[in-house]
Amino acid sequence: MLELKNITYKIVEHGKEKVILDDISCVFDDKCLTAITGHNGSGKSTLTKIIMGIVKPTRGKIFFDGEDITKLSVDKRAKLGINYAFQQPVTFKGITVKDLIDITTGEENSTDKACEYLSKVGLCARNYLDRDFDKTLSGGEQKRIELALALAKPGKCFIFDEPEAGIDLWSFDKLNNIFDNEKCYIVVSHQERLLKKADKILVMENGKIAKYGEAKTVLKSLGSGYCERLKEGL
Ligand SMILES: Nc1ncnc2c1ncn2[C@@H]1O[C@H](COP(=O)(O)OP(=O)(O)OP(=O)(O)O)[C@@H](O)[C@H]1O
């Protein structure tokens, strides 16, 4: 179980204080798919980066299975079982996709095993294993490989920041199956299909939690066409 207590994140911009996250308290349950949604700039990515330790909060505490992890590095959090997939994947020239899968899983994988990870995200795996994980891959391919890597890690809590970004909607509908209710999945998304599949939905607004609860109840309160309105910035 992951618990955030009074998480606040402030920065100073042009000599003025700016509050990015304002006193966020919530619990993410094990065996629960939680979707985080909300307008651009509402603080979703910052919140997930704070959970992973990429950004340190100005105030507040984070507990993972009862342990205070607020001061732990990204590395130590990863060892405890928290995984993260970026909104924008980071690419590496000179490292193949197969190398990355081996590094991620911490073992030399057979071709078949490595292919399994890539097939999960809908890639015809053998075409990709020897490719460098660099900018010669299309945006959608990079994103899918990043998702496969995140899923290949052993762990208890998996955070995905807009897994749909760069992937066409038709393909993303199929990718939705990679998230289930077996572990703690926290997925930032604007996709209605994913919100409907989620157990819980957390809606961010101006750095605060606007709504958080059972998906059905939250979706009802958001009204029909919420995701369309989000995409249009309304
Ligand atoms: N280090 C920083 N310096 C200045 N502004 C920042 C910093 N980090 C975040 N912000 C601002 O905080 C706000 C929230 O950013 P964040 O990336 O968390 O939003 P988001 O909800 O993920 O948006 P999107 O849907 O566009 O991905 C934005 O206005 C962003 O510009």
Ligand SMILES: [Mg+2]
């Ligand atoms: Mg974001």
